[in-house]
Amino acid sequence: MKKLRVGVVGLGHRGRHLFKLVAMFDDKAIAAAACDIIPSNWYEKQWLSPAPLAEMFPEAEFYEDYDEMLEKANLDAVIVETGADIHAEFITRAMKKNINVLTDIPVVANLQEAEMLWKAQNETTALVSVGANPNEQKFCVLLQEFYKKGLLGKPYMMEAEYIHWSLPKSAETIHLNENGDWRKLLSPIRYCTHSLGPLLTILEEELRLVSCFGTGPQAPDSNKDDMVCAQFQTDSGCVVRLMRNGRCRAYVSGPYWHNYRVFGTEGYMEKIESMGDAHIRYNSMKELDTKLKQISGEKMPPAYANHPKAKEAGHGGMDFAMVDHFLDAVLSGGPAPISLREGLAMTLPGIYAEESCKRGGEVMRMRYPWDPDWKATFD
Ligand SMILES: NC(=O)c1ccc[n+]([C@@H]2O[C@H](COP(=O)([O-])OP(=O)(O)OC[C@H]3O[C@@H](n4cnc5c(N)ncnc54)[C@H](O)[C@@H]3O)[C@@H](O)[C@H]2O)c1
Incomplete structure (x- = not known):
């Protein structure tokens, strides 16, 4: 070959x-x-x-x-x-x-x-x-599977947070900034893709409205928001809330955690990382037993669970699956x-959210390059 x-x-x-x-x-x-x-x-x-x-x-x-x-x-x-x-x-x-x-x-x-x-x-x-x-992680694979089976119904409220422990003098922060200073300069909400990417896989429409607020810098040597919170809405009314951090002193579940919650008309699903553990939980009105069920929350995509190399490959196997899928x-x-379209759909909301934040939380309508009324400037 x-x-x-x-x-x-x-x-x-x-x-x-x-x-x-x-x-x-x-x-x-x-x-x-x-x-x-x-x-x-x-x-x-x-x-x-x-x-x-x-x-x-x-x-x-x-x-x-x-x-x-x-x-x-x-x-x-x-x-x-x-x-x-x-x-x-x-x-x-x-x-x-x-x-x-x-x-x-x-x-x-x-x-x-x-x-x-x-x-x-x-x-x-x-x-x-x-x-x-993150679109390769087990939670995202199961989310799509349960959604397609109708176990969740139509999502109407979703939330995500990606919090990365980050202090200027920690060894990890110093290493992460040694080649460039984009981590110091970029508004945290621009790094929204790890959070929105998985959720968008079950939304059959784009995020359309955004309003965003930041806390401002909470340390004298900082020049950007310590925390930022954006709320998005789709045309059909689904609300998506996202929290992201700049500097962060919380070390809750190791150095970083990604949490997701999905509320649908027929069920609920979450991935919560806490104190070193991660759990995926769901319940569905479509099943006989409607109580919350728990699945272990490791990141490994199910199709790679028995692959001898995937475990060594970083980010719990997600990176291995991503490269494998690309090469194939x-x-x-x-x-x-x-696709590029999916990539832009998870990236542009962060760009509009940053602008909304600068405008004091103004509700902005978002456009994408495939929209008939697209333009490459803000209203
Ligand atoms: N998906 C994930 O899990 C994950 C995790 C960490 C980082 N990232 C992403 O990976 C990317 C890299 O992150 P990083 O932490 O390694 O960043 P980094 O700033 O440490 O590294 C970027 C490198 O690009 C080089 N570079 C800049 N301009 C160049 C040019 N003109 N030609 C050649 N090289 C050039 C820099 O010298 C630097 O070494 C970022 O986009 C980041 O968002 C993704």
């Missing part, structure tokens, strides 16, 4: 992780090339890495210039792992060369980039898939496991 030549751009901790992950699929892919403008990221030992990347992969080509990598490395696919606010230009440059893309999230940093990518889709043969790894899609000629 043909092996795909895969390159990674952006070798922060996430890009290095994805590069090693691609190499685990040695029957489907070759971790062929990598690129970062900070060359020490490939030839020096880095955080969470047993050895320098260039030493671990002597056959791989390393570049400082992205265009040069696209030109010379003969890639079938590129994985975009640059800072969270600079993905779009890297995606577009690969699309122009018809090189398939797996991009990390959020997909775009503003409405103009959304328009640019949406148009670029029409001029490329490349498959563009969005690396929304490229090898089989598509479709993208998570």
Whole structure:
């Protein structure tokens, strides 16, 4: 079988992780090339890495210039792992060369980039898939399964929170910021994709209205909201509440936790992480026993539960499933496991929410590039 030549751009901790992950699929892919403008990221030992990347992969080509990598490395696919606010230009440059893309999230940093990518889709043969790894987690797989079986009915209220313990002097925060300062600068609500992504898989409509408030900075050396809370609504009236954090002193369930609750006309489902445990619970009026039932809440996607490599691959198996699905899609000629449209539908609400927050919570109507009345500016 043909092996795909895969390159990674952006070798922060996430890009290095994805590069090693691609190499685990040695029957489907070759971790062929990598690129970062900070060359020490490939030839020096880095955080969470047993050895320098260039030493671990002597056959791989390393570049400082992205265009040069696209030109010379003969890639079938590129994985975009640059800072969270600079993905779009890297995606577009690969699309122009018809090189398939797996991009990390959020997909775009503003409405103009959304328009640019949406148009670029029409001029490329490349498959563009969005690396929304939380959409691969067990909770999300079961959520879709229960929804399709009618166990939840129509969702009318959903909520999510993604809280990441973060103090400026903690070792983890220092390491996470060592290559760039997007984590310090980006409004927390822009990083909404891990939370909205899974919920949107059972909403058959876009989020349309948003109102958002922030707490303001709660420390003298901070310049952004410590916590932000957005409320969204769809045209049919489903309300989605999302809480995100900037700086956070709570260490409740380890360094971070993702919680979700879904209220439907026929049932209820939640994933709650607390004190190191995670639980998925649900009940349905469609079952004989309507009491709440509990399922263990590990992240491992059920289809990979017995896979010998998936467990070692980070984020409880979600990353393994994401890369596996992407490689299979490229090898089989598509479709993208998570499409650009799905990626924009989970990214743009954060961009509008940030603007609503700046306007003191003003209720704003959101548009997407596939809407007839789309425009790349706010009203
Ligand atoms: N899905 C997840 O679970 C998850 C977890 C962490 C991070 N992320 C995402 O992964 C991405 C990377 O995160 P990170 O923590 O590794 O960030 P980072 O800032 O540490 O790394 C980004 C790297 O991109 C490089 N870069 C910037 N401009 C470049 C250019 N022009 N050419 C080549 N390289 C360039 C930087 O030098 C840096 O090394 C972000 O989008 C983030 O949102 C996802």
